[in-house]
Amino acid sequence: xxxxxxQLRQETPRSLKALREAxxxxxxxxxxxxxxxxxxxxxxxxxxLMLIGEQPGNDEDLDGHPFVGPAGRVxxxxxxxxxxxxxxxxxxxxxxxxxxxxxGKRRLHKRPDPGEIDACRWWQHIERELVxxxxxxxxxxxxxxxxxxxVITIHKMRGCVVPVRDGGNALVTIHPSYLxxxxxxxxxxxxxxxxxxxxxxxxxxxxxx
Ligand code: URA
Numbered sequence: 419x420x421x422x423x424x425q426l427r428q429e430t431p432r433s434l435k436a437l438r439e440a441x442x443x444x445x446x447x448x449x450x451x452x453x454x455x456x457x458x459x460x461x462x463x464x465x466x467l468m469l470i471g472e473q474p475g476n477d478e479d480l481d482g483h484p485f486v487g488p489a490g491r492v493x494x495x496x497x498x499x500x501x502x503x504x505x506x507x508x509x510x511x512x513x514x515x516x517x518x519x520x521x522g523k524r525r526l527h528k529r530p531d532p533g534e535i536d537a538c539r540w541w542q543h544i545e546r547e548l549v550x551x552x553x554x555x556x557x558x559x560x561x562x563x564x565x566x567x568x569v570i571t572i573h574k575m576r577g578c579v580v581p582v583r584d585g586g587n588a589l590v591t592i593h594p595s596y597l598x599x600x601x602x603x604x605x606x607x608x609x610x611x612x613x614x615x616x617x618x619x620x621x622x623x624x625x626x627x
Contacts, residue, residue: 430544434463437544441514446537449515449530454479459510459545466624468508468551469493470542472560472593476525479516484509492594493557496610500617508549512564513538535564546586552624553579554586555617558593565590577616579623589623591616 431437438458444450457474460483469485477487485493497504513534518525530538542564546554556562562570565588566580575590582588592613600606 432548434458434460434548437541437548441541444514444541446540447534449513449517449534452518453515455482456514457482457484457511457516458514459508460484461508461510461549462506463549465506465508465549466552466627467502467506467620468510468545468549468554469557470554470561470565471509471511471557473511473513473527473530474516475527475595476516476518479525484511488598489593489595492597492610496594496614496617499614500621502617502621508545508551510542510545512542512561514541530560532563535560539564539567543584551586552627553620554582554588555620556588556590558591558596561593562588562590577612577619579619587623589616589620 431440441456441458444456450456453474457478471485471489474484475487475489478484484490494504497507513530516525517528517530517534519528520526554565556565559570559572562572562575565582567583570590572590572592577589577591579587579589592609594613597606597610597613600609
């Protein structure tokens, strides 16, 4: 059976457990070849809020869970300060396998390309179908592209709740790793404050609905 035939025959997973298994067997693009494992989304099936990152980093690839590395620690702090309990949130990524390049012995993050984002949207649609979040928060440009199916300029759209073409609502903000890349303390403080404000907007929206 060809890969296409296998994929066409593949049953759409109807539970988060089945989804995790299917993602781990995914061959929709080549990223699985170089990653340790797929990193599935995790959180309650009835979560009102879904946070979507870009792709697993080095730590997540080894651990098998999303946002457990440095960007995850920034996210956890901001969620806590925004009054959002991470255990009540479904946390996932636009792309489920870690894309990287080797620099000596180090694995350096590489941005997924549009083909990889589009291939992985299949899984995001199933996550959305199963969880039916009131709001998706797209963390950064890759997640925003995955959700809106087009290129998004973060600063033009951030912080607003916008309906998504195939149902549901989404809010775009920065990716927490952006905060880790800023050099100046003052910029870090300002941008962290804006990120926090976006999360507070998201919480207010789901609390109201
Ligand atoms: N960055 C992401 O986008 N997702 C993770 O899970 C970790 C870092």
